[in-house]
Every structure is written in C-alpha cells, then in structure tokens.
Amino acid sequence: MTTLKSTVDSAADVASRYDPVIGLETHVELGTVSKMFCGCPTTFGAEPNTQVCPVCLGLPGSLPVPNEVAIESTIRIGLALHCTIASWCRFARKNYFYPDMPKNFQISQYDEPLCTDGYLDVTVAGRTVRVEIERVHLEEDTGKSLHVGGATGRIHGADHSLVDYNRAGIPLVEVVTKPVAGTGALAPEVGRAYVTELRELLRSLGVSDVRMEQGSLRADVNVSLSPAGSGVWGTRSETKNVNSLRSVERAIRYEMSRQAEVLDRGGRVVQETRHFHEDNGRTTPGRSKEEATDYRYFPEPDLVPVAPDAAWVERLRTTLPELPAARRARLAGQLGATDFEMESMANAGVVELVAATAAAGAPADEARNWWLGYLTQKANAAEIEPADLAISPEQVARVVALVGDGTLSVGLARQAVDGVLETGADVDTVVAERGLQRVSDVDALAAAVDEAIAAQPDVAEKIRAGKVAAAGALVGAVMKATRGQADAKTVRELILQKLS
Amino acid sequence: MDLTRMTAAELGAAIASGETSSVEVTQAHLDRIAAVDDRVHAFLHVDTDGALAAARGVDERRGDGETLGPLAGVPLALKDVIVTRGIPTTVGSRILEGWIPPYDATVTTKLREAGIVVLGKTNMDEFAMGSSTENSAYGPSHNPWDLDRVPGGSSGGSSAAVAAFSAPLGIGTDTGGSIRQPAAVTGIVGHKPTYGGVSRYGLVAFSSSLDQAGPFARTVLDAALLHEAMAGHDPMDSTSIDAPVPPVVAAARQGGTGDLTGLRVGVVRELSGQGYEPGVEAVTREALARLEKLGATVHEVSCPSFGYALPAYYLIAPSECSSNLARFDAVRYGLRVGDDGVRSLEEVMSLTREAGFGPEVKRRIMLGTYALSSGYYDAYYGQAQKVRTLISRDFAAAFETADVLVSPATPTVAFPIGERANDPLAMYAADLCTLPASLAGLPAISVPSGLSEGLPVGLQVMAPALADDRCYRVAAALEADRGHPLTEEAPAL
Numbered sequence: 004m005t006t007l008k009s010t011v012d013s014a015a016d017v018a019s020r021y022d023p024v025i026g027l028e029t030h031v032e033l034g035t036v037s038k039m040f041c042g043c044p045t046t047f048g049a050e051p052n053t054q055v056c057p058v059c060l061g062l063p064g065s066l067p068v069p070n071e072v073a074i075e076s077t078i079r080i081g082l083a084l085h086c087t088i089a090s091w092c093r094f095a096r097k098n099y100f101y102p103d104m105p106k107n108f109q110i111s112q113y114d115e116p117l118c119t120d121g122y123l124d125v126t127v128a129g130r131t132v133r134v135e136i137e138r139v140h141l142e143e144d145t146g147k148s149l150h151v152g153g154a155t156g157r158i159h160g161a162d163h164s165l166v167d168y169n170r171a172g173i174p175l176v177e178v179v180t181k182p183v184a185g186t187g188a189l190a191p192e193v194g195r196a197y198v199t200e201l202r203e204l205l206r207s208l209g210v211s212d213v214r215m216e217q218g219s220l221r222a223d224v225n226v227s228l229s230p231a232g233s234g235v236w237g238t239r240s241e242t243k244n245v246n247s248l249r250s251v252e253r254a255i256r257y258e259m260s261r262q263a264e265v266l267d268r269g270g271r272v273v274q275e276t277r278h279f280h281e282d283n284g285r286t287t288p289g290r291s292k293e294e295a296t297d298y299r300y301f302p303e304p305d306l307v308p309v310a311p312d313a314a315w316v317e318r319l320r321t322t323l324p325e326l327p328a329a330r331r332a333r334l335a336g337q338l339g340a341t342d343f344e345m346e347s348m349a350n351a352g353v354v355e356l357v358a359a360t361a362a363a364g365a366p367a368d369e370a371r372n373w374w375l376g377y378l379t380q381k382a383n384a385a386e387i388e389p390a391d392l393a394i395s396p397e398q399v400a401r402v403v404a405l406v407g408d409g410t411l412s413v414g415l416a417r418q419a420v421d422g423v424l425e426t427g428a429d430v431d432t433v434v435a436e437r438g439l440q441r442v443s444d445v446d447a448l449a450a451a452v453d454e455a456i457a458a459q460p461d462v463a464e465k466i467r468a469g470k471v472a473a474a475g476a477l478v479g480a481v482m483k484a485t486r487g488q489a490d491a492k493t494v495r496e497l498i499l500q501k502l503s
Numbered sequence: 504m505d506l507t508r509m510t511a512a513e514l515g516a517a518i519a520s521g522e523t524s525s526v527e528v529t530q531a532h533l534d535r536i537a538a539v540d541d542r543v544h545a546f547l548h549v550d551t552d553g554a555l556a557a558a559r560g561v562d563e564r565r566g567d568g569e570t571l572g573p574l575a576g577v578p579l580a581l582k583d584v585i586v587t588r589g590i591p592t593t594v595g596s597r598i599l600e601g602w603i604p605p606y607d608a609t610v611t612t613k614l615r616e617a618g619i620v621v622l623g624k625t626n627m628d629e630f631a632m633g634s635s636t637e638n639s640a641y642g643p644s645h646n647p648w649d650l651d652r653v654p655g656g657s658s659g660g661s662s663a664a665v666a667a668f669s670a671p672l673g674i675g676t677d678t679g680g681s682i683r684q685p686a687a688v689t690g691i692v693g694h695k696p697t698y699g700g701v702s703r704y705g706l707v708a709f710s711s712s713l714d715q716a717g718p719f720a721r722t723v724l725d726a727a728l729l730h731e732a733m734a735g736h737d738p739m740d741s742t743s744i745d746a747p748v749p750p751v752v753a754a755a756r757q758g759g760t761g762d763l764t765g766l767r768v769g770v771v772r773e774l775s776g777q778g779y780e781p782g783v784e785a786v787t788r789e790a791l792a793r794l795e796k797l798g799a800t801v802h803e804v805s806c807p808s809f810g811y812a813l814p815a816y817y818l819i820a821p822s823e824c825s826s827n828l829a830r831f832d833a834v835r836y837g838l839r840v841g842d843d844g845v846r847s848l849e850e851v852m853s854l855t856r857e858a859g860f861g862p863e864v865k866r867r868i869m870l871g872t873y874a875l876s877s878g879y880y881d882a883y884y885g886q887a888q889k890v891r892t893l894i895s896r897d898f899a900a901a902f903e904t905a906d907v908l909v910s911p912a913t914p915t916v917a918f919p920i921g922e923r924a925n926d927p928l929a930m931y932a933a934d935l936c937t938l939p940a941s942l943a944g945l946p947a948i949s950v951p952s953g954l955s956e957g958l959p960v961g962l963q964v965m966a967p968a969l970a971d972d973r974c975y976r977v978a979a980a981l982e983a984d985r986g987h988p989l990t991e992e993a994p995a996l
Contacts, residue, residue: 057606061830063599064586064608064705066740096826098875102848107829164848166834299875301884304711304823306741 014256017228017263018188024236025183025194025255026225027134029201031176032144032218033076034211039143039174040067040110047217051167059172061105066305069094073174074117076210077141078311078319080176081118083204083326084136089117091310094141094303099296103146103166111142111177113300117309123204124328125196126346127189134197135181146171176210182225182236190226190259195252196350198222202248203327203352215246216387222251224279226258228266237262238272242286245279247386248352254279257286327354334358338367351379353389359396365403373399377417381424394423401430414487415439442488445497448481451489452497455480466502474498506531510988511577511671511725518565518576525558525565525576529620532578536622536669539996544644545654545664547583548591549623554578561618573728575618579672580664583624584631585716586705587611594707595627595639595657598859599837608705609737610674610716617732622670625660629861630828631681631709633657634933637924638863645920646689648958648993652917655685655933658719662689665719666990672729673719678710679816680913680937682717683949687912687961690951690989692726692978693719695937697968698944699744702737708827710820711742713941721988723950723979727755730971746969749946754972758979764798766977769905773809774936774963779914782955787911790952790962793984794909794977804905806897808890812938813931815890818874818883819942824864825871831859866927895943898967907973910936912949912961936963946971950978951989959989 017023038045041058057065081088095113118139124131147170152162178201186193202213202220213220227239240262242254257279262272276289325333331354335345338361348354353374360370374389378399382389402419405411411419411434422433434440442448455477456463465473474495481494506514506528517523533551540546561576586592586604588611593599607615614621628638636644636659646654647667654663658675662685665673675682677695686693694717701716708714718729730751737743770791775784791801833839833855834848841854860868874883901908913933923929940947945968949961962981966973982988 060835062586062604062606062836063592063594063602063707063830064604065606066704068739068741098826098829100829100832100849100852102832102834105830105835107832108826163844297877299826299872299877299880301822301826301875301880304742305708 013260013263014191015188017259018190020231021228021237021259021263021266022184022231022233023187023190023255023259024227024229024239025186025190026239027180027194027197028223028225029178029198030221030223031080031178031205031211031213032220033073033174033176034209034219035070035072035076035174037070038172039070039073039141040172043172045173047219049169051165051169054169055171059105060168067110067303069306069309070174073141074309074311075319076174076208077117077139077176078316079208079323080178080205080210081121081139082316082320083208083323084118084121084123084139084178086118086121086136086139088311088316089115089119090312091308092117093308094306095300096303098299101145102164103148103168103171105146105168105171109142109145110303110306112140116140117311123197123200125193125200126349127186127192127196129343129346130189132183132186132193134183134193137179137181139176139178142175142177144170144173144175191252191255192350194224194255195248198251199248199350199352200327203349207324207327207330209324215248218246221246224251224254224258226255226262227272228259228262237266238274240272240275240277240286242277242279243289247281248388249386250279250281253284254286257284261286337361338371340367340371344371347375351375351389353379356389356396360399360403363397363400365400369403370399373403377420381420392424393427394420398423398430405430405434409490410434410440412441412487412490415441418487439488441490442485445493448485448489448494448497451481451484452477452494452501454484456498456501463502466498471499507535507668507671509671510722511574511720512722512728514577514671515573515575515728518561519571521565525561525618525620526555528576529554529558529578529622532622532670535667539667539669542645542650542996543647543663543667543669544642545580545625545660545667545669546623547593547595547626547641547660550590550621553590554620554622557615557620561620564618572617572732574672574732576620577672578620578622578670579614579674579729580623580625580661580670581611581614581621582627582658582661582673582675584627584676584707585610585674586707587621587624590621590624592624592707593641594631595629595641596859596861596864597640597838598831598855600640602837606705609702609739610733611705613733613735619672619732625658625664625673627660628657629864630707630824631657631676631678631714632824632863632867634680634684634930635918635920635923636660637920638861640861643920646917647996648690649917652919652958653688655688655913655917657681658693659685661719662686662691662693665689665691665721666993667996668990671720672725674716674729674733675719676706676714676716677937677941678713678715678820679941680934682719683937683947683961683963684913684933686719686949687963688917688959690959690993691719691721692723692948692950692982693717694726694730694948694971694974695940695946696730696734696971697744697749697946699742700748700946700969700971701734702740702743704737704739708823710823711827712823713820721990723975723982724752724755724759726948727751727975744969749969749971751972751975754976755979758976759983761797761980761983763794763977763980766794766799767904767906768794768799768801768977769804769901769908770801771809771901771908771910772803772805773807774910778932778935779911780916780955783911783913783915783960786953786955786960787962790981791909793981797980797984799977802904804901804908806894806901806939808893808897809939811890812894812942813935815887815894816934816938816942817870817931818887819891821867821871822874822884823871825868825875828860828864828868831856863927891942894939898939898943898945902967906966907977908965909977910963910965912936912963916955916958916960940965944968946974948974948978950981951985952981954989954992
C-alpha cells in the first residue's frame with residue numbers, strides 16, 4: 004500500500020498540478036417536535052421502533068400530511084442563504100428499494116425545490132470565498148439499519164439486519180452547493196469552513212441542533228481534480244455521510260491526494276460514492292446499491308403543491324435572527340478583534356464562546372486566548388467541538404479572573420481547567436480541593452529555595468559570581484518541587500537575595 | 504317482512520322506530536350471505552362476531568335513548584381495499600394474506616361513527632386492478648343476474664353483495680371506473696365522488712391521484728345517505744377537499760319527485776358508437792327520452808380529448824402503482840417467501856413479489872416502472888398528464904352548455920367469466936366511459952337505466968367538481984320514473 008505524504012503538504016502539492024473542485028451536499032435534520040409527514044415525536048436516542056405510526060412505517064393505506072413548521076424552517080434557511088423562494092413547488096417521490104425506507108420511496112423534492120440560487124461567504128486564510136448555493140430542499144429521513152455479523156458492518160455479508168424506524172420521516176433539509184472552484188490548496192479548509200459557517204447559520208436560526216456526531220448534520224463531499232489551468236472539470240467522487248467538521252477537511256484532503264495519484268499514473272477517476280473512515284482518514288468505494296440509479300422521480304400524488312405566498316415569505320423574513328456573519332462583525336467591534344482573529348475564532352467554532360466569556364467579565368483577548376488555545380487543544384484531543392467541552396464561558400471567565408488577581412498562575416489555571424473538565428465541578432471548588440492557589444509566602448518558599456541551592460552548588464556559584472541569568476535553573480527546580488504552585492517572580496527574588 | 508329486500512333507508516327507519524333491531528337486520532343479512540355466497544363469492548371475509556357486536560352496540564345506544572344517524576344499525580359490505588383495525592385486509596392479493604391492520608381507515612371510522620355495521624370485506628381485483636374481479640387472488644365473484652358472468656370490477660364483490668341482497672349497502676373504490684362499471688353491470692347505483700370528497704386515508708393505494716371511495720346501493724337515496732356518512736374533509740389526507748359535503752341526500756329526494764325542468768343534459772358524442780353494444784345504446788336512448796319527458800333538455804356535446812383517456816390512464820395509473828406497491832417487500836408485513844437465512848434481502852424481496860403479485864399487477868408495475876424511467880418520463884408520464892389537462896378542458900367547455908353530461912356507464916353488459924381474462928385490452932375497454940371523469944377528478948354516478956338481453960345497463964351522469972348532488976338528482980329522477988329499483992327485476996338466486 005502506498006503511504007500518503009503528509010496530507011497538509013500534499014494538498015499544496017496536488018494544487019500545484021491540479022485545480023480541485025469541491026461541492027457539498029449537507030443534510031440537516033430539523034428540530035421539529037413531530038416528524039415531516041406524521042405526528043410522531045423526533046426525540047433522539049429513544050428505544051428502537053417506539054416513535055412510529057402507520058404513516059412513518061408506510062403501512063398500506065397511510066398518507067402523508069406535511070409539517071408546516073418544517074416548511075417554514077426550510078424557507079427561513081433559504082432566506083438566510085439569500086435564496087429565491089419558490090412561489091409554487093412540489094414534493095416528488097424518489098423511488099428505490101432499501102429496507103430502512105418503509106415505502107421504498109422517499110418523499111423528497113426533485114426539479115422544484117423550495118429554495119434556489121443563494122450563497123454563503125466563508126473566509127479562509129484571509130480570503131473570502133463565496134460558496135454558491137444551488138438549492139435547498141425538504142425531504143424525509145430514512146430509518147437506520149444495523150447490519151449484524153460480517154466484516155464490514157454493511158448489508159453485504161451481514162448475518163442479519165435490524166431496522167429502527169424512529170428516524171424514518173424526520174424532516175431533513177438538503178443544502179446543495181454549486182461546484183466551488185479556484186480555491187487551490189485551500190480547498191479542504193474551504194470545505195470545512197463552509198460546513199462550519201452553515202452550522203453556525205442553522206444554529207442561529209434555531210432550526211436544528213446541528214449535532215454532527217448524532218447525525219443531525221451530515222455532509223456528502225464531492226471532489227474532482229482537473230489539470231491546472233485546463234478549465235475542464237474532472238470526474239468527481241462523492242464521499243457520503245462525513246460526520247465531523249474535521250472529517251470534512253480530511254476527506255477532501257484524502258480525495259485530492261488519492262485522485263492526484265490516480266491521474267499522475269495516467270489513470271481515470273471513477274465516478275462513484277465513497278465512504279470515509281474516521282480511524283485512518285481514508286475513503287473507500289461504496290457498494291453498487293448506493294451508486295446513481297434511476298430514481299424514477301415523479302410528483303408526489305399524495306400531496307398538494309406548496310405555494311408560499313409573498314406575505315408568508317416576508318413574515319418569515321422578519322423572524323430571521325442576526326445572522327452569524329453580521330453578528331461576528333458586531334462582535335469584532337465589541338471584542339476588539341482583528342479580521343484574522345475573527346476568522347480564526349469563526350473557523351474554530353468559538354466566536355460565541357469567546358463573546359460569552361467576555362460578557363461574563365473576562366478581557367476579550369484573554370477570553371480569545373483561552374478558547375483558541377488551551378481549550379481548542381483539549382477539544383481536539385477529545386475529538387469534540389469546543390462548545391461541547393464541559394466548561395462554561397462563565398467558568399472560563401472565572402479562571403481568567405483568578406489569573407488576573409494573582410491567585411493562579413497560567414500553569415495552575417490550566418490545572419484548574421483540567422479539573423473542571425474532569426469533574427464538572429466549578430473552578431473555585433477545583434482550586435480549593437486541589438490546593439492550587441499560588442504560593443507567594445516568602446517563609447513557605449524559603450526552605451524550597453534553600454534545597455534548590457544546596458542541590459545545585461555549581462549553579463549557585465555562578466550566580467554569586469554575577470551570572471544572574473543562571474537563576475532560571477534554580478527557579479525551575481523550585482517550581483517543580485512545589486508542583487507549580489510557587490510564584491516564580493517571588494522565587495527568583497528570593498534566590499537572588501540569598502546569593503547576592 | 505324480508506329484511507334483506509328492504510332499502511337501507513327503510514331499515515334505518517325500522518330500527519329507529521323499534522320495529523326491528525340492528526341485530527335482527529344484521530343476522531338476516533348474515534343468513535343471506537350463508538345461503539348465497541358460496542355461489543356469488545362476494546365476500547373474502549365475513550366478520551360475523553364483529554358485525555353482531557356492532558349491531559348490539561347500536562341497539563344498546565338506541566335503547567339508551569340516543570339519537571343516531573339515518574343508517575345506524577344498517578349493515579354494509581366493505582371492499583377489502585379499505586383498512587379495518589383487527590379485521591384482515593388483503594386487497595385481493597396474496598401479498599397481504601393474513602395481514603391484520605393496526606388502524607382504521609377514515610372511511611371505516613366514519614362508518615363506525617354512523618353506526619353502520621360492517622358485515623365483512625368484499626372481493627376485488629387484486630389491488631383494484633381490473634374490471635371483473637377475475638384478477639382476485641382468491642377467485643372471481645359472480646354476477647347475481649347470471650352467475651356465469653362477472654359482477655364488474657374492481658369493486659365486484661361489493662356490487663355483487665348488494666345486488667344479491669346480501670347487504671343493502673356497499674363501499675367500493677373507483678380509480679378508472681371500479682364503482683360505476685360494477686354498479687352498471689349488476690343493476691345497482693354506484694357513485695364516484697369528486698376526487699378529494701372522501702378521505703383516502705386507509706384506502707390501500709393503487710393510483711393516488713385517481714383513487715376515490717364511494718357508495719353502492721340498490722336505490723339512489725340509499726347511496727346518497729351512505730355518501731353523506733362517508734364523505735367530508737379529513738386532515739389526514741392532504742388531497743381531501745376542505746369544503747362542505749355536497750347536499751346529496753336533499754338532491755336525491757328532490758330528484759325523486761321526478762321533475763328535471765330546466766336541467767341541461769349533454770350527451771357525450773365520443774362515448775358512443777364503435778365498441779358499444781346496440782342493446783346498451785338502445786337502453787341509453789330510452790333513458791335520455793325519460794329525462795326529456797321529466798323536463799330536461801338534451802343535446803349532444805363533443806369532448807374530442809376523451810379518445811386519449813384510455814392510453815393516458817394506462818400510463819398514469821401504472822406509474823403511480825409502480826411506486827405505491829413498492830412497499831410490499833416482505834420486510835415489515837405480509838407475505839415473505841424464501842427467507843431461509845441464506846438468501847439475500849434482494850432475493851427474498853424478489854421471490855416474495857414474484858409469488859405475491861398476480862399477472863395483472865406485475866404487468867402494471869412493469870408498465871409504470873418503464874413509463875417513469877429516465878428518458879421516457881416526458882414521452883409517457885409527462886404526456887399523459889398533458890392529456891389529463893386537455894380532458895379537464897373538454898369537460899369545462901362542455902359544462903358551459905350542460906349542467907350534467909351523460910353516457911352509458913360501460914359499453915357492454917356483464918361479460919361471461921373468462922371471456923376477457925386473457926385479453927387485457929378488451930378488459931381495459933370496459934372502462935372507456937368512466938375514465939374521463941376519473942382523470943378529471945369529477946363526480947359521476949351509474950344509475951340503472953334498463954335491461955339489455957335480460958342484463959342490467961347503467962347510465963353514467965357526470966357533473967362538475969363538488970356538484971355531486973346533480974348526479975344524485977338526475978339519477979333519482981330516472982329511478983322514480985322507472986318506478987322501482989332495477990334489482991326487483993333480478994332473477995331469484
């Protein structure tokens with residue numbers, strides 16, 4: 004097996020020879036109380052097949068009735084993405100056989116989507132890229148299959164399969180971009196930034212809980228390469244159900260490298276669906292059943308057309324909240340952040356966290372440093388989003404305050420944050436229980452200083468000889484001995500005093 | 504007093520007055536079924552216990568002094584395409600053999616609320632595809648007028664039950680003529696309501712944009728009473744019309760006075776001539792003469808697009824059915840064939856559908872799958888939808904000069920069992936007269952207009968959308984002028 008070069012390097016390498024074109028199809032489960040075409044609840048994580056009825060089980064004779072809130076949510080998404088809202092459109096049946104689809108057709112939209120022709124701007128490396136939106140349409144989700152036995156976890160080779168229809172019929176919005184070209188080596192980051200920004204937008208609209216790990220937001224990532232400057236688009240692969248922001252970026256990187264390798268060899272990229280593997284960052288070909296088939300779309304005869312009149316659309320427009328881009332512009336002023344800092348915060352998904360931390364009393368730059376620095380590290384290590392860390396902006400603000408008043412050093416503050424993340428207790432409790440207060444009491448430190456001097460007589464001699472810079476080694480020894488609780492400045496003063 | 508010879512209106516009144524009870528009436532019909540149904544084979548499932556329990560319920564409510572509807576306690580034969588909680592629903596197919604629905608259709612609920620007693624589920628062409636009940640997986644029903652002939656289809660079990668006096672009321676469903684054609688060939692009244700007039704929730708779909716349930720009865724008033732009980736807006740059906748039920752009972756009573764003064768009747772030129780039996784045309788002319796005698800003016804209208812109704816129908820209905828019937832896949836309910844733990848899911852699905860569907864159903868699934876295929880959609884499904892628009896325009900133009908349009912309900916009298924079973928095109932021709940109103944979603948009734956060679960002929964009366972009452976008015980006037988329901992002339996079984 005060929006070992007891939009470091010993927011970060013390879014994106015630039017690939018982009019030097021090929022123009023990558025990406026496209027994203029994002030599925031959003033709406034957070035409506037009931038399903039798209041029946042009254043069943045949509046709660047995540049219920050016992051299998053407990054949130055079902057004749058309609059979402061597709062029992063003979065049952066009929067769909069559209070959820071008006073879902074239609075409104077879709078229109079609001081379209082408006083927030085600057086789309087044109089159709090004055091008349093229809094649902095369509097997408098016909099294919101699969102056991103997690105109770106009717107063996109999915110009610111979706113085909114050539115008459117609710118929303119068309121919008122855009123979403125994202126900023127990567129200081130460059131703003133306008134991602135054009137082809138369409139936003141509404142459909143129903145399928146059930147979930149669990150294939151038991153077999154090596155792949157897929158239906159082929161499985162001993163048997165279990166199907167949970169709780170998810171069947173949950174309203175699903177699909178946001179489809181037009182092909183995004185011209186981003187070169189930034190393509191993976193642009194893809195990630197787009198999904199990040201879309202998620203912020205959806206969250207601000209309050210239409211979905213946008214939890215990628217629970218599948219309420221999932222992206223299909225299309226990637227193709229064309230020889231640099233040729234202007235001819237290459238054949239694309241479609242990587243299905245990528246379920247984290249990081250994976251979106253990784254999947255694009257991998258596909259760029261993989262396709263470049265194929266093309267470098269003089270091979271042809273096969274148009275196919277692929278699966279992304281979180282564990283090794285690779286994609287593998289999907290089974291033929293998921294490949295493009297003839298879906299025999301036709302207008303859903305069980306539903307009447309949806310005809311949003313202008314007054315309805317305008318009323319929905321008035322319900323739009325301040326959108327993330329505008330909010331960020333406003334917050335940039337409030338936080339005194341530069342464009343670059345705002346971009347970093349936006350792409351790390353911490354803008355709201357920083358703003359909330361600042362609102363809780365922390366200086367804006369301190370808040371930003373914590374969230375972009377140590378807390379993002381912790382989130383990455385845990386493979387979760389910063390927002391899902393078990394620490395609130397208020398607690399972070401408290402940490403900042405304790406550093407500010409000298410109670411904690413930065414090192415102690417990190418230990419305090421670790422304690423909060425581990426235990427869920429508040430900062431003051433962690434500090435008290437773990438005895439993390441900084442020690443600056445001269446008497447308490449004197450003994451440790453004496454021990455350090457005694458342990459390193461050669462260093463002490465250099466200091467006595469006037470080489471003050473050598474004091475660092477002794478300070479370090481004292482800090483280590485006090486498990487970081489000593490106030491370094493006081494320690495240094497004590498050492499110099501004793502050796503002068 | 505033979506309870507099975509009475510009309511539904513008479514039975515309702517007799518039960519209300521205490522002259523008889525619902526249990527007595529129901530038992531009389533169960534006895535009749537026991538006596539004749541081995542020959543007629545109208546029923547797939549007789550729900551003896553359920554029917555008697557429902558009848559007792561009505562009698563008890565009556566005993567408690569409750570005021571119930573005009574059909575409370577009256578028994579009914581329900582087509583096996585309407586789902587019934589706890590009672591098998593097969594749709595005439597092997598693929599649903601043994602399926603017990605966990606829910607009631609809206610029509611079923613409305614029947615229960617009206618106190619109407621469901622005697623059982625009636626035979627039908629599989630998935631309502633056919634004009635004779637010969638496509639039933641459970642064998643054909645027989646026409647009570649001549650047991651060697653078909654009772655029409657697809658709702659032939661219900662029409663046969665009503666014509667055989669096994670039930671005073673029946674419910675059918677009509678996609679391309681499946682109420683009107685069986686009504687015509689069994690000498691009873693059958694009405695297809697305006698599309699959206701009766702809820703489709705719980706009606707196992709054949710062709711969603713065409714399917715519509717409606718009443719069968721031996722008299723126009725009975726049909727109207729049942730229509731009123733089963734119709735009305737249903738929030739569970741998005742295509743249900745949110746409008747009051749047309750005043751069909753009042754119209755039937757008004758028509759019963761025999762006065763049609765000022766009514767403009769248009770005779771559709773295209774629904775006559777080649778392919779129409781001379782006897783049917785003669786009876787139709789007699790009926791038109793009666794309408795004129797009752798004060799109506801009769802003139803000919805032309806609807807040139809009606810000639811395309813048959814091909815358009817046989818693209819639209821199969822297309823929708825190919826999708827509607829996809830759910831019968833052995834995964835969740837119904838038949839499962841070949842699940843030996845070794846075969847793949849696809850194989851089990853294929854084997855199940857191979858064994859579970861009959862030839863006509865397979866033919867239509869294949870036709871529809873083809874018509875919806877990429878590259879063919881525009882030429883077939885798309886074109887058929889355009890024809891549908893043209894047909895609606897022809898109707899609109901004709902209704903500018905006519906209040907109702909009339910034609911024979913079917914080109915021939917009941918044909919012998921087996922005659923057309925292997926000739927799909929000949930079978931399809933049985934629906935020539937009924938297809939245009941189906942495609943346009945308009946109300947149409949078939950009312951007995953006389954006999955040709957001893958077999959019943961029906962007159963079809965079509966009206967604009969939501970003007971179902973006009974169909975009943977004209978039908979009732981014709982019935983009044985004849986003097987008695989045609990079934991009184993039927994030979995004894």
